[in-house]
Amino acid sequence: MKKRVRFAPSPTGPFHIGSARVALFNYLFAKKNKGDFILRIEDTDKTRSKREYELDIIRSIKWLNINYDEGVTEESEKGSYGPYRQSERGEIYKKYLQKLLQEDKAYPCFCSAEELEKERKKQLERGEAPRYSGKCAQKKNEKKGDFVIRFRSPKEESTTFNDLIRGKVSFDNNEIGDFVIGKSDFSALYNFVVVIDDHEMEISHVIRGEDHISNTPRQILIQKALGINTPYYAHLPLILGPDKSKLSKRHAAVSVQEYKEMGYLPEAMINFISFLGWNPGGEREIYSLEEIIEEFKLEKCKKSGAVFNIDKLDSINGYYIRQKDDNELAEMCVPFLTESGFLEQKEGKYFNSQGKQFSLEDIAKTVSICKERMKNLSEITKLADYFFAPVDYDKEMLRWKNMSDEEIYDSLKRGEEAVLEIDKWDMESIEKTLIERAGSDKGSFLWPFRVALSGKKASAGPFEISWVLGRDEVLKRLRKAKKKL
RNA sequence: GGCCCCGUCGUCUAGUCUGGUCUAGGACGCCAGGUUUUCAUUCUGGUAACACGGGUUCGAAUCCCGUCGGGGUCACCA
Numbered sequence: 033m034k035k036r037v038r039f040a041p042s043p044t045g046p047f048h049i050g051s052a053r054v055a056l057f058n059y060l061f062a063k064k065n066k067g068d069f070i071l072r073i074e075d076t077d078k079t080r081s082k083r084e085y086e087l088d089i090i091r092s093i094k095w096l097n098i099n100y101d102e103g104v105t106e107e108s109e110k111g112s113y114g115p116y117r118q119s120e121r122g123e124i125y126k127k128y129l130q131k132l133l134q135e136d137k138a139y140p141c142f143c144s145a146e147e148l149e150k151e152r153k154k155q156l157e158r159g160e161a162p163r164y165s166g167k168c169a170q171k172k173n174e175k176k177g178d179f180v181i182r183f184r185s186p187k188e189e190s191t192t193f194n195d196l197i198r199g200k201v202s203f204d205n206n207e208i209g210d211f212v213i214g215k216s217d218f219s220a221l222y223n224f225v226v227v228i229d230d231h232e233m234e235i236s237h238v239i240r241g242e243d244h245i246s247n248t249p250r251q252i253l254i255q256k257a258l259g260i261n262t263p264y265y266a267h268l269p270l271i272l273g274p275d276k277s278k279l280s281k282r283h284a285a286v287s288v289q290e291y292k293e294m295g296y297l298p299e300a301m302i303n304f305i306s307f308l309g310w311n312p313g314g315e316r317e318i319y320s321l322e323e324i325i326e327e328f329k330l331e332k333c334k335k336s337g338a339v340f341n342i343d344k345l346d347s348i349n350g351y352y353i354r355q356k357d358d359n360e361l362a363e364m365c366v367p368f369l370t371e372s373g374f375l376e377q378k379e380g381k382y383f384n385s386q387g388k389q390f391s392l393e394d395i396a397k398t399v400s401i402c403k404e405r406m407k408n409l410s411e412i413t414k415l416a417d418y419f420f421a422p423v424d425y426d427k428e429m430l431r432w433k434n435m436s437d438e439e440i441y442d443s444l445k446r447g448e449e450a451v452l453e454i455d456k457w458d459m460e461s462i463e464k465t466l467i468e469r470a471g472s473d474k475g476s477f478l479w480p481f482r483v484a485l486s487g488k489k490a491s492a493g494p495f496e497i498s499w500v501l502g503r504d505e506v507l508k509r510l511r512k513a514k515k516k517l
Numbered sequence: 518g519g520c521c522c523c524g525u526c527g528u529c530u531a532g533u534c535u536g537g538u539c540u541a542g543g544a545c546g547c548c549a550g551g552u553u554u555u556c557a558u559u560c561u562g563g564u565a566a567c568a569c570g571g572g573u574u575c576g577a578a579u580c581c582c583g584u585c586g587g588g589g590u591c592a593c594c595a
């Protein structure tokens with residue numbers, strides 16, 4: 033039988049990194065097993081669901097290069113099991129809800145919310161699992177006002193399923209109680225719609241977060257009542273914050289969009305996230321998406337949660353940045369440079385605030401000498417500011433060790449002469465000439481030179497900066513530095 | 518609190534199923550050193566863990582039991 037999996041997020045907020053991982057694992061499983069991956073939008077909660085969040089989900093998944101075979105797209109939807117939005121599947125749920133009602137496997141409950149809340153509190157105080165008393169379970173055809181539809185769950189025995197990651201998981205049926213599956217207008221609730229959709233969409237494996245474990249017996253009970261098959265279940269461990277609780281906004285940035293904006297590369301995110309709670313075994317840690325698919329096995333998933341370690345992400349991201357082709361990297365950096373005001377894009381050309389024009393090639397050169405210092409794309413603005421804007425710095429920064437002002441001035445002057453001597457403006461000639469001129473005391477020559485160009489204590493090297501800046505600009509900056517003394 | 522799940526360096530993990538090759542390996546971080554004008558890159562070395570207690574066994578990180586610890590979940594949300 034063909035394996036079919038789904039990722040079923042609710043569009044109730046910015047797309048979460050934890051959700052992204054669930055989506056990824058479903059995708060990996062589908063690809064590895066030549067199955068189908070479906071994106072279903074769980075928007076039964078009309079008040080909280082928003083179209084903008086739905087778009088955020090779709091775009092984020094796309095940005096990560098996770099493709100799905102069926103489901104909601106930006107424009108419409110694809111696949112033959114639709115509609116893929118639960119808000120559009122009301123009639124389907126109604127049919128099943130009525131069936132259960134007719135067979136007396138579910139019943140209307142007229143208890144008021146206040147009543148229920150009181151009961152719940154009491155149970156909680158007594159240290160019991162709150163569950164419905166069953167007050168309306170026996171009353172027939174009471175017809176006054178709104179009601180909810182409760183599932184008549186068995187009071188004896190237990191429900192057990194074989195989790196593909198955790199093994200046997202068992203729940204006492206008596207702990208479950210008669211839970212609500214729908215309302216008087218025949219709109220259906222989560223535990224019910226999931227079962228119906230997974231069945232109708234012929235989902236074979238449900239791969240989701242550990243937080244759904246306790247919903248699983250309820251869903252299995254509904255499947256039994258309906259006489260439909262139970263899919264395989266696999267519950268992934270959660271992504272944790274530094275305090276080991278579920279990763280949330282108070283720990284770190286949690287939306288995929290935020291990571292994109294900070295300048296993390298999708299391939300780095302994928303590599304990092306897939307190795308949270310999963311590992312192919314062995315010592316290699318850098319894998320492309322294709323390689324991860326090739327290695328992917330559900331059984332290799334860990335059972336325990338994994339702390340989201342931003343340092344590790346940074347290190348992986350830095351690695352991917354260093355591997356990137358300069359031109360490609362330049363294009364990826366442009367949005368960050370324009371966003372922060374260093375460059376302005378006009379008719380496909382780039383200008384700095386002084387009106388100086390930069391070609392993409394210029395930017396690529398700049399990026400090429402900064403990239404080994406970048407942990408993420410946004411850092412280009414701090415690392416390369418002196419290429420796009422005038423430098424300003426304190427005179428003292430020019431001082432190498434105990435040099436006197438005169439020595440610094442002399443050093444700068446020698447630099448100027450050297451620059452004039454360089455015949456061919458390429459990296460080798462620049463380096464060769466400057467090194468020759470530096471003599472044995474490289475620091476006292478190279479440090480003031482470099483600071484004059486970059487205005488920074490830490491930056492790329494003087495040869496590299498010179499190469500990118502060009503002779504005229506280098507001369508200009510050296511002269512400007514001399515005037516400070 | 519009830520129920521469910523989990524427990525190898527600070528963190529991500531390999532090893533656990535199929536006990537011995539594990540005086541527990543790798544990565545990130547951190548520390549020290551080499552290269553280097555600076556920072557970064559890179560290279561070398563170091564730091565640091567089988568939660569605890571009982572068993573079973575010639576032998577346990579690996580199997581069993583218990584304890585402790587952590588997390589998840591208990592809606593007319595999903």
